[in-house]
Amino acid sequence: MIKEYRTISKVIGPLMAVEKVSGVKYEELIEVRMQNGEIRKGQVLEIDGDRAMVQIFEGTGGINIKDSKVRFLGHPLKFAVSEDIVGRVFDGLGRIRDNGADIIPEKMLDINGQVINPVARDYPDEFIQTGISSIDHLNTLVRGQKLPIFSASGLPHKELAAQIARQATVRGSGEDFAVVFAAIGITFEEAEFFRDNFRQTGAIDRSVMFMNLANDPAIERIATPKVALTAAEYLAYEKDMHVLVILTDMTNYCEALREISAARREVPGRRGYPGYLYTNLSTLYERAGRIRGCKGSVTQIPILTMPEDDKTHPIPDLTGYITEGQIILSRELYKSGIQPPIDVLPSLSRLKDKGTGEGKTRKDHAPTMNQLFSAYAQGKQAKELAVVLGESALSDLDKIYAEFARRFEKEYVNQGFMTNRSIEETLDLGWKLLAMLPKTELKRIKDELLDEYLPSVKI
Numbered sequence: 428m429i430k431e432y433r434t435i436s437k438v439i440g441p442l443m444a445v446e447k448v449s450g451v452k453y454e455e456l457i458e459v460r461m462q463n464g465e466i467r468k469g470q471v472l473e474i475d476g477d478r479a480m481v482q483i484f485e486g487t488g489g490i491n492i493k494d495s496k497v498r499f500l501g502h503p504l505k506f507a508v509s510e511d512i513v514g515r516v517f518d519g520l521g522r523i524r525d526n527g528a529d530i531i532p533e534k535m536l537d538i539n540g541q542v543i544n545p546v547a548r549d550y551p552d553e554f555i556q557t558g559i560s561s562i563d564h565l566n567t568l569v570r571g572q573k574l575p576i577f578s579a580s581g582l583p584h585k586e587l588a589a590q591i592a593r594q595a596t597v598r599g600s601g602e603d604f605a606v607v608f609a610a611i612g613i614t615f616e617e618a619e620f621f622r623d624n625f626r627q628t629g630a631i632d633r634s635v636m637f638m639n640l641a642n643d644p645a646i647e648r649i650a651t652p653k654v655a656l657t658a659a660e661y662l663a664y665e666k667d668m669h670v671l672v673i674l675t676d677m678t679n680y681c682e683a684l685r686e687i688s689a690a691r692r693e694v695p696g697r698r699g700y701p702g703y704l705y706t707n708l709s710t711l712y713e714r715a716g717r718i719r720g721c722k723g724s725v726t727q728i729p730i731l732t733m734p735e736d737d738k739t740h741p742i743p744d745l746t747g748y749i750t751e752g753q754i755i756l757s758r759e760l761y762k763s764g765i766q767p768p769i770d771v772l773p774s775l776s777r778l779k780d781k782g783t784g785e786g787k788t789r790k791d792h793a794p795t796m797n798q799l800f801s802a803y804a805q806g807k808q809a810k811e812l813a814v815v816l817g818e819s820a821l822s823d824l825d826k827i828y829a830e831f832a833r834r835f836e837k838e839y840v841n842q843g844f845m846t847n848r849s850i851e852e853t854l855d856l857g858w859k860l861l862a863m864l865p866k867t868e869l870k871r872i873k874d875e876l877l878d879e880y881l882p883s884v885k886i
Contacts, residue, residue: 447477
């Protein structure tokens, strides 16, 4: 039997304290029946003896402490799952938002899922093609990986997120592929951009979308990635699908954590964020991966905006520790008109070697990747030298490398947000650019590969 309490002692911002409770559990759902009959829902954040601190999803405005009643429902927030969730749009708590028919659930799943047991993990080693050369060739995404994108305010990460959601696929697997897209704390205009983009391109047909707006409560913002990952785990491990989870913007999630931590009067950590930020993020990121004996998988691309373009800020800093690399967007490339403005040199995919090569992509993938990295780095150095000393101070070889860097950015990185390149097209473009260099400079590629691919390339 569910008990009702009339022992609300105080309200602090979005939080409410309820006294003299018993049998209450952490993250349990509650209902508040207000004096006017309106019902609001919330969640238990903290238990101290017979006192429970709860956060109300819709906010505490208008709640009369004396006349309101609280019911503890005995279970945490759950999400109703079935195969029919694919192609639908939900809000941050998993409620239908597309005016479509109700979903008949196969089961109700607790959104506070568990991270994958390391013993049960299978190693990520299958290539996922995003259609973006800078990722597929140079910072390869592998099935089961966690590969975040570090952006900054004003950079086109939402266009990049939509492009990956449209284009991503596991090549040659013959198995179902789905995208779970969670937008966290975005504006109404951004929500409309994603909805319209997914519908116009048909990407919605294989996607599950969760939209949490900036004016939604902070507690909903914290629930959004958990609900999205619950949907992904159901599709992956119970329906044998390959699922790509895109979470944007994780900075808004962390800001919500800080807001709630401040309301609970917790001792702050770095820059005011709670001391458990690392642990909290790891409970989300570590829900990605492959499980031995399961056909399906969950691959994550969290997107975050670095405050003040600072890579040492706690959010990108801790994210980098937990995940397997990072894709970094460059403001300098963006100002130069490069789209997407992916900064190749500091970007990294730690598992790229596991998803490339013959049988996965092509045998010339790794050698050309290494050669392009080397040539682009030398070209960038030559361009910087020209700025300091003047172009006349460059040697003939330096000038070739500087031109290579210019063309690499304009032709290879700058593919736009609507171009979907196969890995073969990307590799061929890489060979075309490498043909600019003297053959003696291609020291990272074996002679047999040069003989097979380079002679047929015309600049």
